[in-house]
Amino acid sequence: MKKCKGCGILMQTSDPKLPGYTPKENSDYCQRCFRLTHYDDLMYSMKKGIDPDYVLDRIVNRKGLIVWVVDLFDFEANLIEGINRKLDGRDIILAGTKKDLLPDTLKPQKLADFIFTRLGEENIQIKELVLLSKKDQESLDDLWEAIEDNRKGQDVILMGRANAGKSTLLNRLMAEDALTISRYPGTTLDFNEMDINGIHFIDTPGIEIDHSILMNVDEKELKNIIPSTALKPTVFQLKGDQSFAIGGLARIDLKGCEKASCVFYCSDRLQIQRSKLENADALWEKHYGELLQPVATEKQFARFTTVKKEDKMDVVIDGLGWACISGTVQNVTVHVPKGVGMTFRKAMI
Ligand SMILES: Nc1nc2c(ncn2[C@@H]2O[C@H](COP(=O)(O)OP(=O)(O)OP(=O)(O)O)[C@@H](O)[C@H]2O)c(=O)[nH]1
Ligand SMILES: [Mg+2]
Known part of the structure; x- marks a missing residue:
């Protein structure tokens, strides 16, 4: 069987209640991705479905430049304690997403200073920082540049907490809505590989944030809790x-x-x-x-x-x-x- 293009899971035609189900043998997407994308229908929640240690282990065992995707609105919850040690000291590019949610009054330099101070306090080292806003092409070019400068011929792995915006960022890099994205934590279910401009990229399942309020409310409340436009203080x-x-x-x-x-x-x-x-x-x-x-x-x-x-x-x-x-x-x-x-x-x- 094929892997689902949207979430990376190995597809199956036997059990509609299990992940990866598709009624059609040769479809590109599993039923869950199809329903999420077209009807915003979650079918079943996978927020507790993927073991974070398993995800991290597989990332460690896979050679490649790490792009650590961090939701800037939910910065504290997106931190990963001991990330340098967990990744065996590999180079990390931090891609801060959802800058469009922060008030305009916060200038990029002030935000960058804040991030470096917090990372310092948490003893986290990164090679480069790129701040990204929805629809802003310039910041996407900065990310391409950071990837080219640091990749050393290797593959590129996007990793981070659930809901950080990894799949959204990859869709933007490939200028195509191929990957499934949603507001529900636990959208990407397995490693999902693709080539973009001659570079091999890997989307990964989010590392669960069990300490987030998002994991502790009914899914129908997420649209009320996650801001969709710039914060108004x-x-x-x-x-x-x-x-x-x-x-x-x-x-x-x-x-x-x-x-x-x-x-x-x-x-x-x-x-x-x-x-x-x-x-x-x-x-x-x-x-x-x-x-x-x-x-x-x-x-x-x-x-x-x-x-x-x-x-x-x-x-x-x-x-x-x-x-x-x-x-x-x-x-x-x-x-x-x-x-x-x-x-x-x-x-x-
Ligand atoms: N405002 C804003 N929303 C974003 C941005 N990037 C992603 N999102 C939203 O964040 C939610 C999660 O995006 P995904 O791309 O599915 O996140 P993910 O990291 O792949 O999530 P998992 O696969 O569950 O780990 C979606 O509702 C996106 O529309 C951004 O730059 N700005
Ligand atoms: Mg994803």
Whole structure:
């Protein structure tokens, strides 16, 4: 049997419930890719389907230049701890995607400085950084150049977290919509190889982000949580003790605010509800799952608290976006569904 051109899986005609099924022996795409592309019908979720260690092992065993695709909106969740060690010290080009989702006010140089600082803090080394926006041809040319400069005759492997935009980027490089892309994590199911301009490229399944909110909500909510257009910051002036609920997905409590502000960078389809901290528990209890929605599949919450040290500090919630807190605030407590990752960092913007 052939491999599916969209997701790379070996096709089969015997079991419609298993990955790779196609009713027609000689088709190029499996039924799942066909339905995803033409009807936005997920059929079955593969977000927990591919073992990340298996994917990484296969990448390590395959010679080639690494293009590490990183979603710039969801930067913290897209980091891969110890990536240099895991890839045996191979050269890495970091291709930052979805720059079009970040506000225009963030200049490329400032963004690049931010990325290099964060990579430094995480002890991650890369050879080159390319920042890419949807539809921007110039940045695509930069990526071609970086690949040519570093490839040394080798194949090129695109790897990264699920949903980072690997298959989308390859479609752009080949100027063809051959690979299946979707907002659902776990679209590409196996290694998928193709030649573009005389270079052999390999698309790979995303490395699962089990700590992302995206993996912890019903799939139908993804279109409300993943932003589709440039983020419009939502600004709140703060006084005293305040609390913010981001739908029913997370809560941020801020104590001792004076001449302070909190700016949210997340999908404009999410409702942010502000209250006095003293009323926050009661409001959460009363409205969780109703006014405060969507909610995560995990109903238990974990709390993280910090004193505010940086002048401008981001509270980042994996898969959801971030809030930038500035001014005088004594301490910050973040409530996230158990298992979802969060980071306190120096502000990106
Ligand atoms: N706004 C924006 N969206 C993008 C960009 N690149 C990819 N996307 C969207 O991100 C989602 C995931 O894209 P894919 O190309 O399927 O991601 P992937 O890394 O191949 O995902 P897996 O195969 O699941 O690992 C899709 O909804 C894309 O439309 C970009 O540059 N800007
Ligand atoms: Mg893919």
